[in-house]
Amino acid sequence: xxxxxxxxxxxxxxxxxxxxxxxxxxxxxxxxxxxxxxxxxxxxxxxxxxxxxxxxxxxxxxxxxxxxxxxxxxxxxxxxxxxxxxxxxxxxxxxxxxxxxxxxxxxxxxxxxxxxxxxxxxxxxxxxxxxxxxxxxxxxxxxxxxxxxxxxxxxxxxxxxxxxxxxxxxxxxxxxxxxxxxxxxxxxxxxxxxxxxxxxxxxxxxxxxxxxxxxxxxxxxxxxxxxxxxxxxxxxxxxxxxxxxxxxxxxxxxxxxxxxxxxxxxxxxxxxxxxxxxxxxxxxxxxxxxxxxxxxxxxxxxx
Numbered sequence: 001x002x003x004x005x006x007x008x009x010x011x012x013x014x015x016x017x018x019x020x021x022x023x024x025x026x027x028x029x030x031x032x033x034x035x036x037x038x039x040x041x042x043x044x045x046x047x048x049x050x051x052x053x054x055x056x057x058x059x060x061x062x063x064x065x066x067x068x069x070x071x072x073x074x075x076x077x078x079x080x081x082x083x084x085x086x087x088x089x090x091x092x093x094x095x096x097x098x099x100x101x102x103x104x105x106x107x108x109x110x111x112x113x114x115x116x117x118x119x120x121x122x123x124x125x126x127x128x129x130x131x132x133x134x135x136x137x138x139x140x141x142x143x144x145x146x147x148x149x150x151x152x153x154x155x156x157x158x159x160x161x162x163x164x165x166x167x168x169x170x171x172x173x174x175x176x177x178x179x180x181x182x183x184x185x186x187x188x189x190x191x192x193x194x195x196x197x198x199x200x201x202x203x204x205x206x207x208x209x210x211x212x213x214x215x216x217x218x219x220x221x222x223x224x225x226x227x228x229x230x231x232x233x234x235x236x237x238x239x240x241x242x243x244x245x246x247x248x249x250x251x252x253x254x255x256x257x258x259x260x261x262x263x264x265x266x267x268x269x270x271x272x273x274x275x276x277x278x279x280x281x282x283x284x285x286x287x288x289x290x291x292x293x294x295x296x297x298x299x300x301x302x303x
Contacts, residue, residue, distance in 0.1 A: 012075065014039050014166060014194045019069035020059050022052075029055040033069075035213070035220050042188070042195040043222075044205040046214035046230060053198050053215060054094065057168045060196070061091035073166060087115060090164030094171040094198070096151050100144035104135055104154055107143055108161055115162035122161070129157040133183070148175030156184070169197040173204055202227040 015037035022030045030052040037043055047053050058064040060071055062082040070077060076084040098107045105126060112122040130136040133153040138146065143154060152175050159167070167188075173181050181204065188195060188208045199205050205212065205227055212230040213222040216237075223230050 012039075013037055014041070015060060015071070015073055015196070017056075017060070017069070017071040020056075020066040020071045021068040022055050022059060022064055022066050030059065030066075030215075033215070033220050035071075035222075037194060037196065040192075040194065042191070042208060042210045043197070044209040044212045044227070045196060045198045046205075046212060046227065047216065051215040054170050056215070057091070057170055057196065057198065061089050061168050062086050063091065087162065088165045089168060090159040090162070090166070091168045092155050092159045092170060092172055094174060096143075096155065098143045098151070098154055098158065101142060103140050103142055104130070104146070105139040107154060108158055111158040112161040117162050125161055125163075126157075129160060132187075133157055134180075149177055149180055152176055153180065165193050167191065167193070167195045167197070169195070169199075171198055171200070173199060173201055 013036040015035065017033055017035040019032055019034065020030060021028070021032070033052075033056060035056075045053050045057070055064065059066050060073060060078060062078050062085055065079060070079070072078065073085045074088055078085050099110070102110065108126040108129070109122055112125070117125070127136070130139055133156070135150065135153055135157065138150060143151065146154060152172065156169075156172060159169075172184055176184065181201075185204060185207055188197070195209075197205070197208065211222060211224050212227050213220055214230060214234070216234055221230070221234065221237075223233055
């Protein structure tokens with residue numbers, strides 16, 4: 001039986017985002033996201049593919065620079081104070097990002113050195129992490145020859161070498177067997193600080209997190225509890241949205257009435273301006289068709 005996730009503490013948010021935006025060419029990946037993560041909170045981030053989840057995490061991790069808006073980690077800006085933020089973050093990408101021609105031990109040594117970990121601590125931390133993840137016997141194997149699950153474990157180990165305050169994990173259970181997934185679960189449940197994790201494994205997320213949030217219609221929705229609670233709230237919101245949309249659209253009778261009124265106006269207008277009657281009728285018929293397809297009520301044909 002696993003222990004409960006850490007209690008959320010009061011105080012200034014560990015992570016605060018106000019409208020960070022990021023585009024790739026003409027594609028807007030993230031826009032209008034407002035987010036607060038309280039001290040001690042463990043968040044799971046949901047959303048369909050292409051919703052901007054990975055981009056949001058990369059912005060918080062200072063891997064990407066936002067085009068606009070602002071985000072802070074422990075009170076420091078991810079743009080103007082990235083050098084302060086980066087050492088406090090442990091970011092694990094969903095893509096394998098280790099050096100393939102270095103061994104497992106060499107990768108750990110390299111990334112720990114980059115993060116400023118002292119030599120004596122590097123060795124003791126690497127030994128402990130490799131033993132706990134079942135990688136000790138593969139310490140001298142080049143990363144390119146590891147299995148998919150071992151590569152995931154190596155990335156997680158390098159993420160933890162400098163003992164970060166905030167973990168940002170993008171699909172950490174990819175390629176892992178059930179035994180390794182259970183190890184990651186136990187580790188994250190015992191994690192004493194803040195965590196933001198992306199995963200499509202809802203059962204894994206429910207066992208690990210204190211809060212669930214998702215990017216829906218380019219807005220962040222946040223709820224304390226499980227993924228079932230989150231999706232239940234989204235379903236209610238969608239029902240309200242659909243009812244509002246239908247109420248705001250003109251009825252078919254209203255559309256027909258507008259059509260016939262414009263037909264009558266077209267007759268008078270054609271006689272006054274001597275415009276071919278067939279041309280005006282075509283335009284009016286086009287406008288009716290567009291209205292039936294959901295065109296805005298204030299759409300008007302250019303005569």
